[in-house]
Amino acid sequence: MISMAGKAVRRWWALFVLPTFLAFIIGFIVPFIYGVYLSFCKFTTVIDAKPVGFSNYVKAFQDKTFLHALGFSTLLTIVTTIIINVVAFAVAYLLTKSIRGSNIFRSVFFMPNLIGGIILGYIWMLLLNGVLQHWGRTLTYSAVYGFWGLVILVCWQQIGYMMIIYIAGMQSLPTDVLEAASVDGANGRQTMFKIIIPLMMPSITVCSFLTVTNGFKLYDQNLALTAGNPMKMSEGLALNITNTFYGVSGQEGVGQAKAVLFFILVAVVALLQNKLTTSKEVAA
Template sequence: MVVRSIRRWWVLFTVPTVVAFIVGFIVPFLMGVWLSLCRFTTVTDARFIGLANYRAALADGEFWHALVYTVAFTIVTTVVVNVAGFAVAYMLTKAIRGANVFRSVFFMPNLIGGIVLGYIWLLLLNGVLSRWGRSITYSGMYGFWGMVLLYCWQQIGYMMIIYIAGLQALPGDVLEAASVDGANSRQRLMLITLPLMMPSITVCTFLTVTNGFKMFDQNLALTNGAPSNTSELLALNIYRTFYGRTGFEGVGQAKAVVFFVIVALIALIQNRLTTSKEVTA
């Protein structure tokens, strides 16, 4: 009966989603690729100039600095967020008093908007650094670690929820069998729990990698690229190129297309690597 209803009404539920995806993603994406090959100030006055925008984008030293800066930021935050998120989830799935309260506390930062978080952490970090006559915008390194702290503080609780769901779904009989066979807690964690948690690790790693590359609003609020754009992540560099430099709209669009290709390739490689390590109970 259910199968018959699905076959009869599937168009009603599928078509609106497909149309929304085409209108909201496919069409803007294709227009963006076209505009990256044009010189324009508005969509209606675009003039085709070939690959000139891409040559200008790849010749921009600040673009390459932002790319390297973003890759380093993403690597550090992906490791820290996932290790800390899993550790917190592992502790909070044990029988400890107030576990639900701790889960809520760790998750709360994810509910705060990035711009708000950026300004809050700007005040906090400047308050600490002022003791040494410094500020978060004193150097690109200060901005880097400030954004790492901000991002990790925000994301750990979200990844914790995903890891908790994965830990609670683990087959208890496998863990019990390992205990009976004499495996200690460390062996059960490394040889049984982690391999069975690979689907959750795949999801969390994918989210942290893509979110790390795409981070914009926290960067804008915390440092705005200061000093001299040395603390500028790639998304902010693209924004500044597109909106801050007259006549460079096409270059900014070309950077956005390159950015998309880089993130897509890295996400696909990461997903393939982690998925290949998944096992079934």
Template sequence: MISMAGKAIRRWWAVFTLPTFLAFVIGFLVPFGMGVWLSFCKFTTVSDAQFVGLRNYARAIQDKEFLRALGFSVALTIVTTVVINVAAFAIAYLLTKKIKGSTIFRSVFFMPNLIGGIILGYIWQLLLNGVLAHWARSLTYKGIYGFWGLVILVCWQQIGYMMIIYIAGMQSLPTDVLEAAAVDGANGRQTMFRIIIPLMMPSITVCSFLTVTNGFKLYDQNLALTNGAPSNTSEGLALNIFRTFYGRVGWEGVGQAKAVLFFILVAVVAVIQNRLTTSKEVEA
């Protein structure tokens, strides 16, 4: 039998679904479709767009600054994804043990995630420039300084968030499997790599997806920490697209083409990463 609530849902589902669907269409699908169309046009406003074919994409691919920003974002994403997930997993593993004050430690590690990216950028700019001042250097002295400054900032901000996801995964591990491993004489290393990590793959999939996409989409921290200096050598993809669209007259269409390429890149990388990690998941 269908309950009264079930009958009401079946009768009035469109009333509850339609507003959200319309908001999704108006707020996402329509602007996305217009953005794809404008990437094939030369324009300064939406009303004066003139179709130019693939010219914008050709200029985007030939732009050395865009290619340099692509390499910067790829390297940053690889480094931060590895560091964040390894550190977050290790901290989560320690904090799921019976450690005095573990709840406080969880809160402390999570707090950086609550701070806005712009504020974090300026805070770490002061801290890192203060350290580098001993060698008469600053974050804007070389692009490599800005790169490692961003690595430190991003890892410090995101480790606590990923830690929470890993803690939730570890707390849901089947205790009977772990107890059976202990009875069979498995040591700590065998338990970790043959039982815990395989069973934690769903959490690893989620955290890897988040860190990979966050690495490519990084903008506000990049803007506040170095603003791409010196000479845009510490500029990521998102910042490069913003500069192209708003800072180079006549390049609005190229900036839009870069944004479409950026979307495709992140989508492809995220799908590949998700499939690779999902294929290693096992059932408890």
């Protein structure tokens, strides 16, 4: 039986939704649509925009630094997605066993995620440069050092967060299925790859989606760790777009076009990844 409060909510639901809906329209939809329009314009402020067709997109694809940043971010995303998910899954599996102090370990692994990206970037810059200086090198010596420095930083920051998601998934696994596998004589490898991983696919879908999108959207860590040096060779997509928009006068339209391309890329990759992993999910 529906209460009086429930009846009121069902009758006036639109009134309750309206403030949030208006905020979403004003804060996201309108700026997004106007941003797409500005990508076809030459402008310095939003009130002096003059349409120039697809020339901004042509300039974006002709920009070698943008294409290099695309390759850099793609490779970084692939490497970090694999490392983060494999390590986070392994740590979660270990911490769901009867290990003394497992709750403390969970907190320790999760703590890096609570620290801001800029702070983490500067901390790891000091640490890694301190190690590399023994060989007369720094993170900005070549793009290779900057790349692996970012890999270490991103993995260290995100493994704990993904670990929590995997732990939640493992704790919800049906125990009767695991017990049946044990009774049937399944060894540890068979149990892992034939039962646990297929049943964990919803958690894997979430974690892989987050790591893929985070890899492409990486900005503050990239800025603090290398700032794109040397010669923009360790510059990711987000940093390249920002440097184009704010770094060169008259290139705001090109920067906006890059941002639209960036949005399309991340959306397509995330949807494909989500569809791929979702198709492998099985009913528990």
